[in-house]
């Protein structure tokens with residue numbers, strides 16, 4: 001995999017649309033506005049591939065991108081946008097439940113949180129979902145550029161503690177804006193897909 005070729009494949013709004021095949025699947029999650037689209041664009045070194053600044057909460061579906069014909073990047077719907085109707089929150093919960101029920105399909109979870117703040121309740125729920133599936137996952141703490149250097153370590157400790165991360169779980173201080181942490185994230189994605197790609 002060298003991230004040269006990226007194609008949008010499908011937007012899944014219901015479990016019947018989920019993709020079941022042998023290619024590795026890297027699932028990206030994060031609350032609305034955390035910078036999930038920006039992290040995806042940063043990894044893919046493209047400007048507008050995953051749309052940045054979409055109206056939050058309007059996109060309760062799972063987007064599949066095929067990368068180099070070797071793996072899927074699975075863009076899970078953002079969560080936690082306060083002004084979303086209860087019915088939409090329920091739709092999010094149902095879709096996530098269905099997706100994670102098939103957790104063996106997740107090769108690597110990439111959970112994106114805000115480096116500036118303690119994890120939200122839904123971030124904690126999301127970490128638990130990844131843990132329950134037993135799939136490997138890592139945490140990206142985005143918007144690092146907004147922190148003062150002396151704030152970084154204490155904030156990382158809070159994120160690690162609140163999400164209940166084991167010492168082995170990778171927590172990558174990241175800035176989609178500056179590219180900080182990109183190498184570490186790309187390496188983890190490559191390592192996870194190695195040997196699983198069917199070529």
Ligand code: GDP
Pocket residue numbers: 030031032033034035036037038039051052053054056078142143144145146174175176177178
């Ligand atoms: P999404 O809703 O999670 O997909 O978030 P977006 O990628 O649309 O980003 C939400 C906002 O955060 C946008 O205004 C981005 O420009 C901004 N943003 C994303 N990543 C970073 C980052 O690393 N640093 C800073 N300062 N802003 C960021």
